[in-house]
Amino acid sequence: MSLRSKLGRAVGGTLVENILGPRIHTYYIAADEVEWNYAPRGRNLTGTPGAENEGRSTLLTFRKAVYHEYTDSTFSTLKPRSPQWEHLGILGPLLRAEVGEVIKVVFKNNTKILCSMHPHGLAYAKDSEGALYSDGEPAESKTGDAVPPGQTYVYTWTVPERAGPAPGDSSSILWVYHSHFVEPRDMNTGLVGPILISAKGSTKADGTPRDVDREFIVAFAVFDETESWYFESNAMNGRKYTAGLRFTDPAFRQRYLLYSINGLIEGNLPMLTMKKGERVRWYLFANSNEDDVHTPHWHGQTVLFNNMRTDMVHLEPMMMVQADMIPDNVGTWLFHCHVNDHIQGGMQALFTVLP
Template sequence: MLKLSRVAAFVAMVGSVVLLAWAAPSQARTRTYYIAADEVIWNYAPSGEDLIAQRPLPPLAPMQLGWSYHKAIYREYLDSTFRKLKPRSPEDAYLGILGPVIHAEVGDTVVVVFRNNARFPLTVHAHGLFYTKSSEGAPYQDGVSAWNKNGDSVPQGQTFTYTWQVPERAGPAPGDGSSVVWMYHSHQDEVGDVNTGPIGPIVVTAKGMAKADGSPKDVDREIFAMFAQFDESSSRYFQANISDPRINPRHVKPVGNFSTTDDDIWTINGYSFGNMPVPSMRVGQRVRWYLLSTMSDFDFHAPHWHGNTVVVNGMRTDLAQLGPMAMTVADMIPDDAGTWLFHCHVNVHLAGGMEARYRVLP
């Protein structure tokens, strides 16, 4: 009996040391990002070709302006002067229209210094993270007086600093892996803003599971893919696009309420018909795909990987399921080298060019 209790005491001691080490808080950080909404002319198919089929792009639909549109997108700068863009590495070029990836570990604070360089008011609204009303970035009748809501509408040329906490509830739940994905986007005029382009991803890693940069330790490569039906007739640049001959060389005129599907562009990270730069990874790497979608009426997608399988929610598959505003994680350990198709399996979307490629290096 005595011996048993001695063993028990030893086990308990070792156990508590391990537990203490495990629970020892890693340094909670404040991660600051300098993000501007910049006006750009965005080309959904910059090569001018269908790179999947190796042929010219399909002819423009009757009411389609073209493949290039005025858009506003989030871009990262080095500091609060917003003079120098933070360069995006070649291996991240596939991110395309997506804003900078915001990483955080549970316990951190995220600060976004936001400069609005677009011609109309925009905001930054985060999903999942903890914000007070002043950092919500979404105007509506919420019983809060206007002085506490400066972040709800940032006019052109103005800067606003959003502060978001990253509590446990912003990170993985028991059924999740080591990290989860959220979206941030402008919510001044939600539907108009999202179709205009300012959208980006946030990754929250479980406490103790993050590298110094906030990304998960047990993942070698993170890939982000946003499946978006960009409805250009709902963009806040709709009129600007119609009246700009560079964008609308055929002088398409809006008829009635112009609610045609001709100006719906089917995209992954803002690219159609395989024009997304091809992200690469290596055989055997632990690759985490973060899948997002926007909020148009046909934003119901079935992302499908050729060549390799993934695990979603503990289940093996090669096809994920997204509805509007979806945020989903898929883990892949590629074992089949080559250049593979990654596309939406909904027929209309596929025909509309919602397809890309990824490359697995041996």
């Protein structure tokens, strides 16, 4: 048992903070280049309009940049993603904290592009904002806004009460972090991940809320591959783009919008599995393209959202919400965006409720 835990049992959490200071969660995160396949399992619930069956895997594989977690500051060993979070897909590692705590990120840029890490909702000084714009700040406070390839930078983000659940909220809420050098291109390149913040004193030893049995994080994300930093290299390799379509063709961008859930389409998201009667919390958010207006819909179940019983919620670009479910209907069910174009584009997944 840690010194903090021993003191907490002996004198209480508030006094421990006064003695040791707030708890600091340290993460070692790198931006890495990967070859990302939007349909690695070959599952196809609906088909994608215009996607040829022959060579389809190649057409759905693109060079991207994603956030990975490492075990320490050497960035030599990837930290394995636990089975319960395999469904995060293209999303970066989950960051957690309670109100009153601190998140410290040691970030390394392993890509060939400038990038950063910028959090929503949390508190930070200007040198930990991770967002490049003309704010009149001295150059030394802007280093973390555009970390050069091969360089490392440390961000410190605090979690004040206004970053945690408000009265009437669930005990934990979702925020998002992403690169903010050139935000539209950075996010379409794949640099985005989740943060979960819980009310003070509300979590178990592993950081999960005490009032929840299972958690899922889902990003309804339209990725525009024509806005990726790797657009040119993907085009130059001669595999990614359909013959006869010019870059200036009005149909070109539409052809390379990928309607994903966590960067996976057409049911390729790992099965989301829960048991009947469990307390399940869903955290949902949308990407930032103009097409990212979504209506996530669960078949066979209902959720509690904003104190309302429903089976569908509404998301707008970069909107983050929570919904609580107690599944009562055993079986395998469809989970999808209800916007027609998005259904046809493959923004669908499956979830299973076990007895």
